Amino acid sequence: MATFAPPTLGSETIFHIGSFQIRNTLITSWIVIAFIALGAYLYYRKSKKLVPAGWQNFVEMLVEGILNFFETITGDRDLAKKFMPICGTIFLYIFISNLFGLFPGFGTIGIYEMHNGHEILVPFLRSVNADVNMTAGIALISVVMTQVYGLTTLKLGYLKKFFVNPFKDPVGTFVGILELVSEFAKIVSFTFRLFGNIFAGEVLLAVIAFLVPFIAPLPFYGLEMFVAFVQALVFSLLTLVFFTMATVSHEDHEAHHEGREGSGHTSSRNVPVGQQINQIS
Amino acid sequence: MDKNLFVALAMIGGTIGPAFAIGMLAGKAMDAIGRNPEAASKIQTAMILAIAFAEAIAIYALVVALIIKFV
Numbered sequence: 001m002a003t004f005a006p007p008t009l010g011s012e013t014i015f016h017i018g019s020f021q022i023r024n025t026l027i028t029s030w031i032v033i034a035f036i037a038l039g040a041y042l043y044y045r046k047s048k049k050l051v052p053a054g055w056q057n058f059v060e061m062l063v064e065g066i067l068n069f070f071e072t073i074t075g076d077r078d079l080a081k082k083f084m085p086i087c088g089t090i091f092l093y094i095f096i097s098n099l100f101g102l103f104p105g106f107g108t109i110g111i112y113e114m115h116n117g118h119e120i121l122v123p124f125l126r127s128v129n130a131d132v133n134m135t136a137g138i139a140l141i142s143v144v145m146t147q148v149y150g151l152t153t154l155k156l157g158y159l160k161k162f163f164v165n166p167f168k169d170p171v172g173t174f175v176g177i178l179e180l181v182s183e184f185a186k187i188v189s190f191t192f193r194l195f196g197n198i199f200a201g202e203v204l205l206a207v208i209a210f211l212v213p214f215i216a217p218l219p220f221y222g223l224e225m226f227v228a229f230v231q232a233l234v235f236s237l238l239t240l241v242f243f244t245m246a247t248v249s250h251e252d253h254e255a256h257h258e259g260r261e262g263s264g265h266t267s268s269r270n271v272p273v274g275q276q277i278n279q280i281s
Numbered sequence: 282m283d284k285n286l287f288v289a290l291a292m293i294g295g296t297i298g299p300a301f302a303i304g305m306l307a308g309k310a311m312d313a314i315g316r317n318p319e320a321a322s323k324i325q326t327a328m329i330l331a332i333a334f335a336e337a338i339a340i341y342a343l344v345v346a347l348i349i350k351f352v
Contacts, residue, residue, distance in 0.1 A: 009347065009351055072322070072323065072326065073326065188341075188344070189337040189340060189341075192340045192341075192343060192344050193333065193336065193337060193340050196340050196343045196344075200343075230329070233329065234329060234330075234333045237326070237329065237330060237333075238330065238333060241330065
């Protein structure tokens with residue numbers, strides 16, 4: 001019986017350009033980017049028909065579907081259009097790269113190399129989001145853009161959310177500190193939510209394929225495709241909700257302070273989400 | 282003692298709470314959809330968001346477990 005080797009936690013270096021390491025996840029992400037760019041180019045090249053058909057029809061349906069969905073979250077078509085380039089890109093990129101990671105050959109075809117005394121398989125390709133660096137990168141883009149949108153729409157009024165005069169409103173000061181901490185907690189939870197789900201999926205598939213090589217892994221592939229969709233949806237949805245929350249002025253939040261101070265940052269974030277939902281209906 | 286035991290304990294302790302939270306959230310959402318089926322899409326969106334927040338707690342446990350395991 002062969003020994004079971006779970007996927008490694010970090011990505012592996014395939015080759016170097018100068019001192020820059022080219023890792024297997026980076027190669028996969030280039031393939032995904034090329035795939036998306038090719039799709040966009042095929043749409044761009046053909047002249048647009050008034051009655052769409054084929055690829056043009058599919059792309060327009062996709063973009064319009066995402067835009068309509070975003071409109072139900074932001075409650076405003078213009079706001080949805082404003083946030084569409086970032087949130088829609090995050091959704092499409094994460095979804096497609098998650099699906100790419102399920103192709104046969106990912107994480108299995110490679111060369112054996114010696115690492116710290118044992119021989120491990122270094123795969124040429126690896127699911128993009130099974131690398132903390134990639135998910136941390138997208139999480140940073142999302143959180144930094146939240147601050148940028150907040151500052152550009154509310155100007156300095158955005159900072160009132162974090163810094164409150166302790167002599168006027170001591171409870172508000174404490175809530176402001178929690179808000180500030182929760183901005184950093186967002187990065188961590190964004191990063192590890194996506195990484196954890198995708199990496200756990202890789203390990204799950206490896207374990208099932210090791211225990212029962214035939215038929216049994218099939219339902220788990222279905223599960224992983226579902227997880228790929230849900231995680232892409234959650235990432236883009238949360239980004240969109242944070243963008244929307246950052247562009248709503250502080251006065252609207254005031255009424256919810258009582259419920260917030262209780263327990264940590266998760267409850268402090270849940271309240272605006274509820275408020276978000278109220279706004280929709 | 283074996284390191285893996287602590288990893289398992291961290292995951293046990295950290296996933297019970299979110300498991301109940303997600304179950305409760307989904308159950309309440311089902312109730313709401315049953316009462317008002319037209320609002321299903323809005324409820325689903327809100328449910329997925331809330332579940333993502335509950336899941337974040339389990340992810341903190343996962344981070345701790347990974348740190349114990351690999352650091």
